[in-house]
Amino acid sequence: MEVIPNIHKVDGLRGSNAYLVSDQEGLILIDTGMPGNAQKIIDYVNSINRKPSEITRIVLTHCHMDHVGNVQELKGLTNAKVAIHREDAPFLTGEKSLPSPKGAVGVAFKAFSPFVKTKPVQPDILLEEGDRVGGMTVVHTPGHTPGSIALYDPEKKLIFIGDTMRYQNGKLTGPPEQFTPDMSEALRSIKKISLMEFDVMLSGHGDPLLPNASQMVKEFCNSLQI
Ligand SMILES: [Zn+2]
Numbered sequence: 001m002e003v004i005p006n007i008h009k010v011d012g013l014r015g016s017n018a019y020l021v022s023d024q025e026g027l028i029l030i031d032t033g034m035p036g037n038a039q040k041i042i043d044y045v046n047s048i049n050r051k052p053s054e055i056t057r058i059v060l061t062h063c064h065m066d067h068v069g070n071v072q073e074l075k076g077l078t079n080a081k082v083a084i085h086r087e088d089a090p091f092l093t094g095e096k097s098l099p100s101p102k103g104a105v106g107v108a109f110k111a112f113s114p115f116v117k118t119k120p121v122q123p124d125i126l127l128e129e130g131d132r133v134g135g136m137t138v139v140h141t142p143g144h145t146p147g148s149i150a151l152y153d154p155e156k157k158l159i160f161i162g163d164t165m166r167y168q169n170g171k172l173t174g175p176p177e178q179f180t181p182d183m184s185e186a187l188r189s190i191k192k193i194s195l196m197e198f199d200v201m202l203s204g205h206g207d208p209l210l211p212n213a214s215q216m217v218k219e220f221c222n223s224l225q226i
């Protein structure tokens, strides 16, 4: 679906979201979904009368499997350069492993993970706070992972937030605790985002939040007393 002009949420993905941004240089894909969804993303690109070769950039909000699951395959099917924050890059290349989730989920995750391992990928671009991608600025939002980022477009009044927050069933929440090794850092990142102005917030899971998204984030922050 086209959320606002030139900004698409890829239809048909389960579990996590991927987005397409159209600009004068082509298409930017933000996140790639769970493994096994590459063709769904390609089908969506075709359905909006664009070509996979027009995807020139893939930006990853953070290196969790449900966001980087198809990056290797899509890199091969498009003309994309892959960008990720410097601090999450070692997880993408396989140099380092992310900590396992906490509690019972962690036990299940450890048992399951050998079967759904994503293939290592070498990023082309290492991002840092303040870098530009298309018309968007990189905002470093560590906590959920060390190199989590948001992408902020002040002109469109739009932010891609990754997993730092999610809007689902009419409710705004922070990152899932069992998958967030540094919760206090994540809360500081939510506070950082709450100081920005935007109408539309697009998260890694759940639904688009609009209009007046930043107002809701400010209220959420107040409720958390951060
Ligand atoms: Zn995540």
Ligand SMILES: [Zn+2]
Pocket (backbone or CB within 6 Å): 016, 064, 066, 067, 163, 204, 205
């Ligand atoms: Zn996620």
